[in-house]
Amino acid sequence: MTNGSSHAVPATGAHRVVVIVDENSNPFELGCATEVFGLRRPEIGRDLYDFRLCSPEPRTLMRDGFFTLAGVDGLEAADTADTLVVPNRPDVEVPRRPAVLDAVRRAHARGARLIGLCSGAFTLAEAGVLDGRRATAHWQWADSFRARFPRVRFEEDVLFVDDGDVLTAAGSAAALDLGLHVVRADHGAEIANSVSRRLVFAAHRDGGQRQFVERPMPDLPDESLGPVLHWAQERLEAPLTVPDLAARAAVSPATLHRRFRAQLGTTPLAWLTGQRLALACRLIEHGESRFEVVARRSGLGTAARLRTLMRRERGITPSAYRSRFGPGAG
Template sequence: MAQESSQVPRTHRVAVLVDAGTNPFEVGVATELFGLPRPELGLPVPLYEVTVCAPTHEVRMNHGFLTLTDLAGLDAVDGADTLIVPGRPDNVVPREAAVRDAIRRAHARGTRIVSFCTGTFALAEAGLLDGRRAATHWRWAETFRRLHPEVLLEPDVLFVDDGDVLSASGSAAALDLGLYLWRRDHGAEIAGAVSRRLVFAAHRDGGQRQFVERPLPEVPDVSLGPLLAWAQERLGEPLTVADLAARAAVSPATLHRRFRDRLGTTPLAWLTGERVALACRLIERGETRLDVVAARSGLGTAANLRARLRRETGLSPSAYRKRFGPAAR
């Protein structure tokens, strides 16, 4: 998906800070999201580049499954635009002073700070979260509250965006937060291309539940996939939850229960999120008439479009166009 540009975009520098016992999955998420080449975007330079750094040049990962070697030192944090701190299981043991100092130093110079899973503990130990909102893994929520009562923990969400400090609640939620950062930095169109390569949902709102009970069904489960694909092709039509239920040949109550069990959200919230994402793509592709964007995305009116877009992105349609529209590229 090539973009026409008269100005070469600047590569955003990402540092991933690891120490002894760090979970390898979250390190993999960071490098997969921000470190791999993206030739499908058709850009002359990568939008992100990743450096993995540590207090030592060799780090033994969680349970000793693997060891990372030839790592950059903590001075790599000083050149980063975003610092990602993955989690580790021994959260009652504070990070060493050099790690805490590197996190504080990065925050003081204006670096965006991101934690994955229990990396939130490191941010709290560094004093970044006092009086601020944050998320961490549900299994460690009570421990976190006991150790860091000054933090406004939100225990049942996928991730929290508190401006310059963002936190994902778990390992899989790190993918949600990473794609959210792609969308916040570069718009829905590019984030969608990245999510398709990952074969991962392009958009799950941070406020969705991080833990969803999935009891074993008495009969084989029926995937929501075909229904979601059918609805995505008809977002501009006046679809309702009743229409979705009729398509799935179930009652609205059953459909609501399936969405809650499998997606952690409601049919209406999912439908609205998909419509907002479509509206963002239309604006990015150059549509300037708000009534047309609202109609084609199924949001109805320009007023509803403005309200939904501001709630989702924090931007008005004109500000979104200025940041992500064709003229910005």
């Protein structure tokens, strides 16, 4: 496998994203970073990033020896990164080589943005750049991470954490969530939506959404919530309540609550509120500037409730969200 950057001509002065690949790195997260940051974007009309892969060795054996990566830049390329994606691997107990940790520290010291995908949070923590900071990783390593790095404010069961210049994502697909979040912050919502469409992936899953931890399958697969969810999503502007959802599903509210817990890991009310807030965000992204209209059309009722929920769930005001993700942002 050769460096994908050799096949692209980045725009002059483009933000440079460099991914460090080290021995036994996971191919999936490497693929996610390449898909989000490294591909050419003819549908947009320009490349979003100047993308590079680098490694401490000329040949890098990837996870479980599936393949060997060669033909990429040397580790010195990390010193040119505006955003540095650090390596991850399944064996989190094996320390990173000092040269990699030094590269991470240098990048942090000069103000580069750092991204850890899945177990990449361990690399950042080993480098000492997460002390006193918020971070996450895959739920299965939560106890190990807390024990080894007690000075890090570890947040369990979230998809990703944006702590300013240091960002971390939980396992596997959450790498795509964080990547798209970064594209939204850098280039605006419309560009991020275009990238997500090419990926055939959800345009926006908030970082605070729960990781999909192991749960038993429902006893009755034919009791899927799919039909009632689809029905509700088409009627978010209406004054829907949990009893309305239960009536549509032809079950009691208590039964509906149990099914939501079993199948989605949340409550009907929390799901309904989340869907309405997501719709409100889309309305703002597409140019609706009147927050009273946004609140009404999304079923949230009032602009005051919209502001309260945006602050609580997104950590941002509607006005600030419009500035970051509305038309013309980025």
